[in-house]
Amino acid sequence: MLDNDTIQTERAVLVAVDTGSHDVDESLAELAELARTAEAEVVATLTQNRPKPDNSTYIGAGKLDELIELCHAHDINLVIVDDELSPAQQRTLEKKLNPDEHATVIAIHVIDRTMLILDIFAARAQSREGKLQVELAQLKYTLPRITGQWYGLSRQGGGGGGGAGGARRGRGETKFETDRRHVKSRIRKLELDLRELEHQRELLRERRRKNRAEAVAIVGYTNVGKSTLMNTLTQAGVLAEDKLFATLDPTARALTLPDGRSVMLVDTVGLVRRLPHHLVEAFHSTLEEALNATLILNVCDISSEDCDEQLRVTDDILRQLGCDDAGIPVLRVLNKSDLADPEQDMPGLRISAKTGQGLDELLQAVAEALPQNRKAVTLLLPYSMAHWSARLREHGRVDVEEFREDGVYIEGVAPVEMLADLGDYVL
Numbered sequence: 192m193l194d195n196d197t198i199q200t201e202r203a204v205l206v207a208v209d210t211g212s213h214d215v216d217e218s219l220a221e222l223a224e225l226a227r228t229a230e231a232e233v234v235a236t237l238t239q240n241r242p243k244p245d246n247s248t249y250i251g252a253g254k255l256d257e258l259i260e261l262c263h264a265h266d267i268n269l270v271i272v273d274d275e276l277s278p279a280q281q282r283t284l285e286k287k288l289n290p291d292e293h294a295t296v297i298a299i300h301v302i303d304r305t306m307l308i309l310d311i312f313a314a315r316a317q318s319r320e321g322k323l324q325v326e327l328a329q330l331k332y333t334l335p336r337i338t339g340q341w342y343g344l345s346r347q348g349g350g351g352g353g354g355a356g357g358a359r360r361g362r363g364e365t366k367f368e369t370d371r372r373h374v375k376s377r378i379r380k381l382e383l384d385l386r387e388l389e390h391q392r393e394l395l396r397e398r399r400r401k402n403r404a405e406a407v408a409i410v411g412y413t414n415v416g417k418s419t420l421m422n423t424l425t426q427a428g429v430l431a432e433d434k435l436f437a438t439l440d441p442t443a444r445a446l447t448l449p450d451g452r453s454v455m456l457v458d459t460v461g462l463v464r465r466l467p468h469h470l471v472e473a474f475h476s477t478l479e480e481a482l483n484a485t486l487i488l489n490v491c492d493i494s495s496e497d498c499d500e501q502l503r504v505t506d507d508i509l510r511q512l513g514c515d516d517a518g519i520p521v522l523r524v525l526n527k528s529d530l531a532d533p534e535q536d537m538p539g540l541r542i543s544a545k546t547g548q549g550l551d552e553l554l555q556a557v558a559e560a561l562p563q564n565r566k567a568v569t570l571l572l573p574y575s576m577a578h579w580s581a582r583l584r585e586h587g588r589v590d591v592e593e594f595r596e597d598g599v600y601i602e603g604v605a606p607v608e609m610l611a612d613l614g615d616y617v618l
Contacts, residue, residue, distance in 0.1 A: 201231040202266055206258065207273035208244045213465065215273070217497065221464055222273045222304060224414075229311050234265045248287070249280045255287055262288060262299055269300050276303040278336040305332060308463070308470060320388045327381040328470060330374050337370050405561055406455040407446070408481040410509065411490035412501035413461025416526040420490065420544035421458040424554075448558040449551075450565055451588025451604040457484065462504050482512050486560050487521045493537060494530035520560050524553065566610065569618040570601040579613065 205222050209215040215238060223233045239254045248255045249272060261267065270288065281301055288299040302310075309329050316322045409417045425444035446456040459481060481487050487509065491501040502523065509515065523539035525531075529546050540556055542549035565587060572579055577599050583589050586609065591602035598616075605613065 201229075201269050202234050203231040203269040203271050204234060204258070204261055204265070204267045205236040205271050205273060206250060207236070207238045208250060209238055209240045210243055217500070218273055218464060222271060222307075225304075225307050225311065225463070226271055229307060229314070231269055231271070234267060235261055237261060244274065244280070246277075247280065247283050249274070249276060249284065255284070259288060268298060269302070271307055272301065272303045274303060275305045276301070281336060304465070305470065308466075320385065323381055323385055323388070327378060327385065330378050330381070334371065334374050334378070337367065337374065405452070405485040406443070406457055406483065407486045407488060407557060407561075408457045408459060408484035409488045409490055410459050410481050411461065411488075411505050411524075412492070412497075413463055415461070415490050415492040415495075415501060416544045417458055417461065417490050420524075420526065420542075421456060423544045423547065423550065425456055448561075449555050450558045452558065452561070452565060454485070454557075454561070462508050464500065464504055466504075466508070481509060482514055482517060482519070484519060485562070486557060487514065487519055488524050488557075489521050490524045490526050491539075492527045493525035493535065493539075493541065494527040498525075498537070522553075522556060522560055564607050565604050566607055568601075568603065568605045568610065568613075570599075570603075570605075570613060570616050571595075571597065571618055572599045572601065572613075572616050574598060576616070582609070 203226050205219055205226070207215050207219055207222075219236055219238070223236075226233050237250070237254070237258055239250045241251065245251045250258065258270070262270070270284065272284075276284070281303070284301045285297060285299070288301065289297050291298075309325065309332060312321075313325045313329065316325045409421060411417055421442065421444065425446050442458045443455045445453050447453050489502060489505050489509075491498050491505070495501065509521070514521075525537060525539040525541045526544055528541040529543040529548055531541075540549060540553050542553050544550075580589060580592060580599060580601060583601065583603055583605055587603055587605040589601055589603040591600070593600040610617070
């Protein structure tokens with residue numbers, strides 16, 4: 192964990208092996224943004240071309256010597272690897288970079304892409320569930336990495352398992368065994384707590400379904416302006432800043448559409464390239480808001496060179512969640528169009544959440560994409576049924592209401608199921 196006492200001294204080097212399986216330059220650029228979000232200063236990068244990472248040192252012996260020299264020359268105290276390291280690779284790298292076996296403090300820490308994302312999640316989780324999910328993911332990541340010295344965990348501050356090593360050990364039990372036992376026990380407790388929260392959340396969803404409340408989920412790559420869009424449409428007050436994972440916990444706010452319908456607009460955690468599968472699982476509860484939505488808004492930054500990749504990443508994650516199988520419609524939303532080339536040809540709704548450009552068209556498109564369960568009507572209700580105008584306001588929309596001699600004249604929008612009771616009064 193990048194705690195407040197060490198934020199100012201985190202000088203990092205980014206390390207990657209280029210196997211040709213992905214664009215390493217784009218991945219390192221994103222890793223640099225992740226490091227910046229975690230308040231680390233990226234001083235240098237180091238890449239190695241290999242068919243696959245070295246099983247022991249990740250980058251190979253020759254490149255490791257170069258990394259050691261680089262760290263000493265630039266006062267590096269943090270090495271961030273753009274892959275998920277095996278426990279053996281992480282231990283080998285830290286031991287090679289910290290040869291003094293008697294040192295009480297590790298001078299150069301080694302973390303990988305997964306741990307970096309977990310550090311950011313731990314710093315930004317606000318809800319109880321978000322904090323529990325972070326801690327569970329951290330402990331599951333840490334468990335196979337526990338050694339007698341517990342290398343790597345000393346940086347983590349978000350998990351409840353961090354103090355396990357100080358507990359009293361049973362007779363004949365090593366520190367290694369005690370640490371693992373406490374972590375496993377804490378994992379079981381967290382899983383039980385999260386299952387209970389999941390049950391409570393499902394009850395809320397069921398209540399929403401019974402009330403026929405429709406949900407529209409905003410999903411997309413991190414830092415494309417989802418929270419700004421949420422704030423502009425609903426004045427939700429969601430944190431929106433130019434950093435990755437500014438939003439971690441889902442936020443839901445009511446949104447009134449042009450046809451009078453009120454829907455729940457839900458902002459979800461941002462996505463990144465090569466998000467490890469178990470991190471997707473760890474934050475399934477926030478991402479599954481998309482799976483339970485009536486409509487999904489897939490938001491990208493059209494001003495970014497990576498716009499196509501952002502859309503692909505989101506599509507892949509939605510597919511993993513099962514949104515395709517559920518048949519949930521998706522609207523492609525091209526945000527930050529005020530910064531983009533107006534001649535750029537890409538299918539989707541061009542908007543600017545910051546300036547308001549295209550938002551009226553977006554709301555109309557949302558209304559049209561949702562199930563068409565409302566209809567424009569003109570009614571003349573007898574005064575004995577005047578109370579129906581209040582129901583129309585609650586569940587539909589009243590544009591005109593006039594009190595005439597022969598009854599209450601209404602122009603507006605009504606739910607289709609309500610028209611079964613009002614059919615005799617439709618003009």
